[in-house]
Amino acid sequence: MSIAVLSRRQRATDGATLLLVVLFLWQVLYEVVGASALSPPIATTLNAWMMLASADFWPNVASTFRALAIAVVVETVAGLALGALFGLNRLLGEVVEPVIMAFYAVPKIVFYPVVLMTCGIGPTSVVVFAVMHGILPILLFTMNAVRAIRPIYLRTGRVLRLNTAQTMWRIALPAAVPEVFTGLRIGFAATMLGVLLSEMFGSKNGIGFLLMNAIGLNQVKTIMALTFLLAGFAALVNLALLAVDRRLHRRA
Amino acid sequence: MKPATWIRLAALVIVVLAIEAACRLGFVSELTMVPPSDMVIGLVGVLRSGEMRGEIATTLEGIALAASGSVIVGFLLGAGLHALPRVRASLDPVLATYYAIPTFIFYPMFIVFFGMNRIPIIIIGFMFAFVAMMTSTMNGLDRVAPVLLRSARMFRMGKAATIARIVLPAAAPYLFNGVKLAVAYAFVGVLGAEFILSGSGVGYEIAFAFNGFDNQRMYALILLVVVVVATVNGLLLNRERALLRRRGA
Numbered sequence: 001m002s003i004a005v006l007s008r009r010q011r012a013t014d015g016a017t018l019l020l021v022v023l024f025l026w027q028v029l030y031e032v033v034g035a036s037a038l039s040p041p042i043a044t045t046l047n048a049w050m051m052l053a054s055a056d057f058w059p060n061v062a063s064t065f066r067a068l069a070i071a072v073v074v075e076t077v078a079g080l081a082l083g084a085l086f087g088l089n090r091l092l093g094e095v096v097e098p099v100i101m102a103f104y105a106v107p108k109i110v111f112y113p114v115v116l117m118t119c120g121i122g123p124t125s126v127v128v129f130a131v132m133h134g135i136l137p138i139l140l141f142t143m144n145a146v147r148a149i150r151p152i153y154l155r156t157g158r159v160l161r162l163n164t165a166q167t168m169w170r171i172a173l174p175a176a177v178p179e180v181f182t183g184l185r186i187g188f189a190a191t192m193l194g195v196l197l198s199e200m201f202g203s204k205n206g207i208g209f210l211l212m213n214a215i216g217l218n219q220v221k222t223i224m225a226l227t228f229l230l231a232g233f234a235a236l237v238n239l240a241l242l243a244v245d246r247r248l249h250r251r252a
Numbered sequence: 253m254k255p256a257t258w259i260r261l262a263a264l265v266i267v268v269l270a271i272e273a274a275c276r277l278g279f280v281s282e283l284t285m286v287p288p289s290d291m292v293i294g295l296v297g298v299l300r301s302g303e304m305r306g307e308i309a310t311t312l313e314g315i316a317l318a319a320s321g322s323v324i325v326g327f328l329l330g331a332g333l334h335a336l337p338r339v340r341a342s343l344d345p346v347l348a349t350y351y352a353i354p355t356f357i358f359y360p361m362f363i364v365f366f367g368m369n370r371i372p373i374i375i376i377g378f379m380f381a382f383v384a385m386m387t388s389t390m391n392g393l394d395r396v397a398p399v400l401l402r403s404a405r406m407f408r409m410g411k412a413a414t415i416a417r418i419v420l421p422a423a424a425p426y427l428f429n430g431v432k433l434a435v436a437y438a439f440v441g442v443l444g445a446e447f448i449l450s451g452s453g454v455g456y457e458i459a460f461a462f463n464g465f466d467n468q469r470m471y472a473l474i475l476l477v478v479v480v481v482a483t484v485n486g487l488l489l490n491r492e493r494a495l496l497r498r499r500g501a
Contacts, residue, residue, distance in 0.1 A: 014342035037364040094256035095263065101489070102482040107440040109447045110455070110477045113462035113470055117284045189352035196354050200448070215360040215449070223360050231353045238352035239345060 039224045047225035057210075064206040067123055067195050071130035075187060079135045080180065083142025084168045087176075088154075093143060104136045109197060116202050126198040126206070133194030134187040141183025145176035178248040185241040192234060286471050294472030304457065304473075311442060311453040314370060318377025319438035323431055325378075326385025330430075333386070334393040350383045359445055370452065373445040380441030384433035392426025393419065428495055432488045439481055 023041050030040040039047065051057050086093040112129060119125035153175055157167045173180070199208025207226065214222035268288050274280045275287035286294070298304050333340040355376060362372035396419050404414040420427070446455025454473060461470035 010338075011341060014338060015345075018342045018346070033365060038361070091256060091259070094254075095260045098486075099260065099264070102478075102485060105436045105439070105485040106478050106481045107443040107447075107455075109440075109444045110458055110474050112447070113458065114285070114474070116462075186351070192352075193354040193356070197356065197444075197448075211357065211360075218364075220364065227357045227361070230357055234352045234354070235349045238349045242348055 035220070037220065039221050043221070044224045044228050047221050048228045051222075051225050051229065060205050060207055060210055063123070063203075064195060064199065064208070067126045067130060067199075067206065068191060071127045071134060071191050071195065072188065074127070075131045075135040075138055075191065076184065078131075079138030079183070079187065080142055080173070083139045083180075083183075084146050084172050084176075086139070087143040087146025087149075088164075088168070088172065093147070097143075100136065100140065104140070108132050108194070112198070112201065115198075121202045121204075123203075125202050126195055129198040129202075130191045130194035134191030137186040137190060138180075138183045141186070142176065142180050145179030145183075146172050148179070149175045178245075178251075181241075181245050181248050185238065185245055188241065189234065189238060196230070283465075283467065286467050290468055291471040291475045294468040295475050298469065298472050298476070304454070307452065307454055307457050308476075310370070311446065311455065314374050314377060314442045314446075314453065315435075315438045318374050318381060318442055319435045321374075322378050322380075322382035322434045322438065323385050326382040326430065326434060327389050327427070329382070330386040330389025331393065334390050340390070347383065347387060355379050355441065356444060356448065359448060363449065368449075368451065373442055373450055373453070376445040377438040377441035381434040381437035384437055385430040388426050388430025388433065389423070392423030392430075395426065396422040425492070425495055425499070428492055432485075432492060435488060436481075436485060439484075443477065 026038075026041050030038045086096055108129070111132065115125050115129045115132070119128050149172060153171050154167065157171045162170060195206070196208040196211070199206035200212040203209050207230065211223065211226050211230075214226065271280075271285070272287050272289060275282075275285060333343065358379070359372060359376055362375055366372050366375070400418050400422055401414070404418045409417065442453070443455040446453035447459050448455075450456050454477060458470055458473045458477075461467075461473060
């Protein structure tokens, strides 16, 4: 009944079957809707490969990754600090939680004009918009993880006369690591969405800009190849993070 | 009211007043942000004139279709996969990765498929939402305690009765969580898609006001979205708490 019963080989076969089914359906869909709407699997892979080989693709990749990296650093530091603070201080946590939850549920895109008007078109607004997406999962997961720390750990900290910063760094953080990492993983995915959306509207370079350009010119091949590369990249990063995530949770 | 609620209200009032003061005193330019009181006046004006009634109805209809479709399809797929563990195991990496892939990147493809109309927008909302419902359904069904199923057998319940009287109520909190997520994701998907590339709906009107430097209207509409989403979300959260309280959790 459970997943563990399946052998490694069976799982590999099932995975390969799934992949073949998806490719088959993709090809069938292509035969139905035609080249004006879709490019077939093999051609898309080749187009993506050619894109990777072309020189003018990489500056855009670099600018997207720079924004992504800055946003991840900023939101991780801020999210961890605020999450630990709200988690350790019950009253403060109770005060801010509903506000954060409400903000979490609002589509961030409606704030995009506000970001653009305060930060201007360019890398700053890309980073700010990405941080708006990514910081909330990190903050919420950290807050809940810190709240779930067994009180005896914190009492030990008090016995050892640690101050707030030491308590956070030496006790709260290590105890909360598995949950916090889950937050970081989800936050990363949200950050990537933020960077891409922001580049689509408020930037003159980056992968999002390339995508928007291709949409404007109705270049189906380019759209599909970019989509393919983005989905592949997001999936790979997520699977890698997921593997770390599961290991941390098992250890805990 | 609890002290935390008072503090929260007071803090929100202070923040809004501070923004109002910053705008009125000229620390924040009129081009960047309009004072909160003007946002409210703008919103009241927009609602009273009725000019936006059509757009609001269009957007809410899209969200409702995307949310209800994804709840139904997500539940059926979740239940189906729960019954087929082997298919589920091979889909596991796909489901775990699903929300890491920005769904909006498929929007241009949908426009090519379905044309510049409401269908791609509703499909984006649906795609955002149905996987959350699906995973919640599987979670809920996984967590139905075996002892409950054994009691059903003791009472000689048939399959239909077991599902209706034991399985569904036992999984209800998870199912409700799925519904809550599906509604939130449908909002994000539909408004986002409207904002990006479309000619209708509240999301489009925000983008349009933005492009036309019509700040008061833009902020009024942003306020409208925030109020509606916060209200819907708050109502669902309350229902969920009531559901959990009744079960003594």
